[in-house]
Amino acid sequence: MDVFGLENSRELVVSWWPKINDVVHAVSPIWNTSRAFGIHVLRFDTTTDRPTLLELVLSFAITVIRIYMIYIILVTDAWDLIFVSSSQLVEKGLDIVLKIPFAMMLFVPWIFLFRKTKIFYISRDLDIFDALVNVPFLFFVRTSCFLFSAIIFLFIQIAKYNYPANYQFFHMFSTLFATAAISIPLLSLASIRGLEFWMDHFFVLTFVGFSWSGGLLYNNICNVLLFHILYRIEVINDFLRKSITSDRLEDDLGSVLQLIKTLMRLHDKLSDISTNCSQCFGFSVGTSVFITMIHVLISQLITTFAFIRVMFYHYNETELNDSIIYTIGTTSYCCLPIITIWIAGHIKKRNVITFKLVHRIINTTNVVEIEDLLQQFSEQMNHRSPSVDFRFFDVDWPLLVKACSEAATYLIIMIQFETKI
Numbered sequence: 473m474d475v476f477g478l479e480n481s482r483e484l485v486v487s488w489w490p491k492i493n494d495v496v497h498a499v500s501p502i503w504n505t506s507r508a509f510g511i512h513v514l515r516f517d518t519t520t521d522r523p524t525l526l527e528l529v530l531s532f533a534i535t536v537i538r539i540y541m542i543y544i545i546l547v548t549d550a551w552d553l554i555f556v557s558s559s560q561l562v563e564k565g566l567d568i569v570l571k572i573p574f575a576m577m578l579f580v581p582w583i584f585l586f587r588k589t590k591i592f593y594i595s596r597d598l599d600i601f602d603a604l605v606n607v608p609f610l611f612f613v614r615t616s617c618f619l620f621s622a623i624i625f626l627f628i629q630i631a632k633y634n635y636p637a638n639y640q641f642f643h644m645f646s647t648l649f650a651t652a653a654i655s656i657p658l659l660s661l662a663s664i665r666g667l668e669f670w671m672d673h674f675f676v677l678t679f680v681g682f683s684w685s686g687g688l689l690y691n692n693i694c695n696v697l698l699f700h701i702l703y704r705i706e707v708i709n710d711f712l713r714k715s716i717t718s719d720r721l722e723d724d725l726g727s728v729l730q731l732i733k734t735l736m737r738l739h740d741k742l743s744d745i746s747t748n749c750s751q752c753f754g755f756s757v758g759t760s761v762f763i764t765m766i767h768v769l770i771s772q773l774i775t776t777f778a779f780i781r782v783m784f785y786h787y788n789e790t791e792l793n794d795s796i797i798y799t800i801g802t803t804s805y806c807c808l809p810i811i812t813i814w815i816a817g818h819i820k821k822r823n824v825i826t827f828k829l830v831h832r833i834i835n836t837t838n839v840v841e842i843e844d845l846l847q848q849f850s851e852q853m854n855h856r857s858p859s860v861d862f863r864f865f866d867v868d869w870p871l872l873v874k875a876c877s878e879a880a881t882y883l884i885i886m887i888q889f890e891t892k893i
Contacts, residue, residue, distance in 0.1 A: 498642035506689040512584035521592035550673035653688035660801035694753040746858040816860035
């Protein structure tokens with residue numbers, strides 16, 4: 473069963489949605505949208521792992537435009553008029569905190585460019601995994617330079633199960649995330665002071681929304697790729713549940729041994745993908761999902777404090793409306809690390825299930841060859857399993873609990889400080 477309680481062995485298709493045939497097209501909605509917003513200039517299925525001259529020029533041009541727009545924001549009063557509050561802590565705090573995405577988006581295109589090798593490997597490894605599961609002969613032809621020593625018979629064993637890739641479902645998932653990343657900033661900024669205010673300060677507010685959507689898209693790319701990893705871990709678990717049975721062990725020992733070897737390679741390939749995802753979106757060059765988590769914590773803290781002030785100290789209607797809109801807007805950022813933590817937690821949980829399935833087969837089989845091979849599989853998982861980490865900490869549910877407790881503590885301090893003024 474996958475994270476939505478659906479059988480992974482059943483392909484999820486919708487008649488009115490376009491037919492998607494590979495992982496590149498499955499990721500394309502959010503990848504191409506983020507490229508249009510200047511988050512990067514790379515193709516997901518890039519043919520080379522080194523930056524080209526055109527990519528360098530485009531990244532430089534995007535950086536120059538962003539620096540110019542940041543200068544415009546600093547010298548105009550449009551930005552200051554967005555945030556109106558009787559509390560200097562709220563007004564200046566939101567002013568500083570919500571300018572962080574501008575600086576973040578300044579460096580993100582270069583992060584993608586410097587991490588192009590990792591992105592190249594993510595795309596290639598996902599393709600290898602799916603081709604090994606679904607189209608063994610084409611996989612052998614396309615990746616012979618990487619796995620030339622592989623045996624075609626091994627691929628044919630996997631082909632018998634004809635595992636669905638569910639690319640259409642992933643395509644819908646990416647489209648939903650891309651749509652939300654664009655519409656939330658647009659609706660929030662339009663609601664703060666109205667469309668007339670937007671027209672009067674068109675360039676400033678458009679750049680604000682552009683950068684806001686860019687930050688959402690940047691983090692959503694990470695979440696989409698992590699969801700691809702999560703689904704494929706469950707593919708391995710389904711093979712262990714359904715394919716390595718007592719009947720097959722007795723009837724087709726050679727086939728089962730080849731299947732276990734293939735699952736070991738698939739599991740190791742997922743470890744490669746998760747490692748590259750962590751390195752692409754983890755703590756690097758001063759801007760990352762790690763920075764976003766801290767940014768989200770502070771933003772949510774200030775907006776919640778503003779809302780409490782309005783509700784309990786009866787400030788004016790404008791400030792009430794602003795605090796509600798601020799809360800809704802920052803919650804969109806707040807959802808991103810929560811989704812990351814949710815997927816990362818499920819990845820860890822699915823790895824535990826893989827451990828249990830492997831050891832259950834070890835404890836129930838009487839075939840020495842299979843037991844030895846599964847012991848090797850267990851050792852491999854002990855040393856290396858798919859996981860999400862940002863260098864200094866693992867991403868899991870305890871991280872969210874700690875963040876919430878810290879936010880509650882500082883919120884209480886801020887409220888007490890306000891009552892004494």
